[in-house]
Amino acid sequence: MVDMMPIRHHMKSFVGGTEMELKKLRFFVKVAEAGGFRRAAEALNIAQPALTRQIQALEAEIGVPLLVRTAAGASPTPQGEIVLREAREILARADALASLVSRQTGKPAGEVRVGLPSALAEMLLSDLVRRVKSRYPEIRIICREGVQGQPENGEHPPLDLAIVSVASKSARQRYKLIPLMDEQDYLVTCRDLVPKEPSITIDEMLAMPLVLTPLPNARRRHLARIAQKRGTSLNIVAEAASMQAQLNLVRQGLGSAVLPLSAAQAMLRDKRVAAVAVDGLLSHRVLLMNPQSANPLATEIVADEIKSIFAPENFEQFVAEVQ
Secondary structure: OOOOHHHHHHHHHHHOOOHHHHHHHHHHHHHHHHHOOHHHHHHHHOOOOHHHHHHHHHHHOOOOOOEEOOOEEEEEEEHHHHHHHHHHHHHHHHHHHHHHHHHOOOOOOOOEEEOOOEHHHHHHHHHHHHHHHHHHHOEEEEEEEHHOOOOHHHHOOOOOOOEEOOOOOHHHHHOEEEEEEEEEEEEEEHHHHOOOEEOOOOOHHHOOOOOEOOOOOOHHHHHHHHHHOOOOOOOOEEEEHHHHHHHHHHHHHOOEEEEEEHHHHHHOOOOEEEEEEEEEEEEEEEEEEEOOOOOOOOHHHHHHHHHHHOOOOHHHHHHHHHH
């Protein structure tokens, strides 16, 4: 059994610590979540040797190894798991304090964790960051993409905001639901295989080989329930969390993706694929807002920007610009 007392004693020194001390914890959490130094360095936009030095300094300060390094990446040691839990709590409290101060000064700051489907992340993230940074430069958006961006993922600290097309029961219980818009769903397939009709039925879609997002994606579960009600099952030939990975499968004719209009149009930039509407199948885009967010003011600001992007007068132009 791991002795937690010495580790927690060392961790107390970080509570109320300097930004440099907190940065070491942020770097450690990022490496643990990314599963390796290279991926973490890319996400943090810093050189890998600099990241390695920061983690080594943290290990020296605490006095125990925190990560197991292998050719495949890095994962927390038993002591590292303890530090990871403590670090997340410390960083959440530090961000909450920054939010409290910002509310008093009128200068919103701190982190906002946003979960986005992969297709929307590729389309929307840069525009969202640009909008927020232009008015509130001290707000930092942390994007969790694909399956990692689902409220069901159980991330700690939890997501502040998430855009979903189907809200699960647990998400409805934990988050405030803000409707954004309804989008027509399309079957996206290799151009040589696209049906000649302007639209197809749900039953015709279910009979086709499909490339879908892996579980626990709520929209994937929704499609499975639709199939079950029709006495059949999804004909899944492959699973891929990112839109690019799905596109690679689709353009080779291995299967078809089922996507809402915005994501389908983004994929159609590749002229080797085409799309056809699925009659009666809609994506009900919903914004989930965490009422227990550690940074409520900044979360509200980012939510307002998301709602602005999805406003009918803005969304059509936004989709056209990213094609």
